[in-house]
Amino acid sequence: MMEVARSSGEAQRRCLAWRAEGLRVGLVPTMGYLHEGHLALVRLARERADRVVVSIFVNPTQFGPDEDLAHYPRDEAGDLAKLERTGVDLVFFPSRDELYPPGHETTVSLARLPNHLCGLSRPVHFGGVATVVTKLLAICLPQVAVFGEKDYQQLLVIRKLTRDLFFPTEIVSAPTVREPDGLAMSSRNAYLSADERRRARVLFETLCWARAEVARGERDSRRLGALMRQRIESRGGVVDYVAIVDHETLDELERIDPGALERGAHAALAVRFGATRLIDNLLLTSQADRDCPAGRAVTR
């Protein structure tokens, strides 16, 4: 039986009762409009915990004034049906008025990680993410919380705040789930026109091409980034950023040398098609075709 909680008090009582029974609680925070990517997070939480909680909350504080808060897609009935089929114990729908009541004034912020990639064009975004995730962690006190690797900078922010603030929660990440043509699943893909949707496959193709270039010996991040940008622009994408970054600090790498690859280097990008901003990222390795099915990366 899947329960639904609409107040933090209900959700907290349920989660604390499970914890008191010695059960492991797994939390999957989402903004709803669920797709296979979210359900993969739920399945991973089920493997790691005895009880799985999914929160659905379109968090207003992580949207800038010109962003898509008002239009963010919602489908509560569809989400509940998917979660029931996938096997979830508690769905938590926080209310905006409860998470941000009149007079609330406490925020959680990070000093460095947000000053990279998406944080540069979305200045309030990661403060909003950090604050709402802190609230969700304090409400549910999960032993484990699961986040997707598509939102890679978000994953790092949450991992860092969980450690810095000493929540007793393990942050687990799940690989990006992709459409058959490689496009990373995202609730925002619903915004794309049919034409934009066809063009958007260039994002993953470009990441795979970049990985192959690195495997073939490319070491110069600037040159690689410029070529990636060209490939995307040739399909009508408007590049917000394309960057080759350290996988922990998100600092841009000048050289993609073997040491950088060993520490971990990511190619990351944010690109608009029409009004829709999409992000994706891929770990660079010396193996060209890991995660990139043969032929797909270079297909136009």
Next chain:
Amino acid sequence: MMEVARSSGEAQRRCLAWRAEGLRVGLVPTMGYLHEGHLALVRLARERADRVVVSIFVNPTQFGPDEDLAHYPRDEAGDLAKLERTGVDLVFFPSRDELYPPGHETTVSLARLPNHLCGLSRPVHFGGVATVVTKLLAICLPQVAVFGEKDYQQLLVIRKLTRDLFFPTEIVSAPTVREPDGLAMSSRNAYLSADERRRARVLFETLCWARAEVARGERDSRRLGALMRQRIESRGGVVDYVAIVDHETLDELERIDPGALERGAHAALAVRFGATRLIDNLLLTSQADRDCPAGRAVTR
């Protein structure tokens, strides 16, 4: 048997084990150099919880660059003896390197409460308090945490952040414990010379005098504040602030009318004697002598 934990991992395991056994955990965060005021907090925690944890940590992030971090008094052996006598289950000595490890970057801040009283002359103070208390709450996950009313603004900041971030912790406050002459107990009283110590009694005397003036019908905060300032300066105190404030928002009150008294109004002050900055506060009421023994308030 009183246990001592010197790492957050030990403290968290102990507290979570107690919680899992269905025991209520009470936390008393301190900076050590314990006096009767702290021990009153411990006794209150014992009344409200099954297990009492006292943390002792001189938190560097709540001191400004010109403040007394380096000189803050410490007495670990004396503190342990007092806590053992008073009856404490766990003493937690976090290390600076563990609470603020290399690469830490997460802070908790409040938008409004710090912009009053002590926050104006100590700009980093309440951010440091909010951040360290969040860490201590996440480590110990206490059902109750106890703070003194002497640090009234700190109490409000902690109460607000606990609610805003949804920690499952009740914040309980304990009345200020005073020396026989009325001076509020504080670890910083140890800094005072004998002469400064004698003069410092003017703080509580002035608060009691202000309460009596209000009970006699004084309604004008500015006039009352100016007279309080005069009394303190006549004993050699250097006033940082004297203010009549709303007990929840800390906004300064222009008029101390019956509605304000009913909502709750505090007289609050921060005063230096030599290099030592002392704070105190008192709830204003229509009863002149509540908490102010007859004759003391007007004695010089």
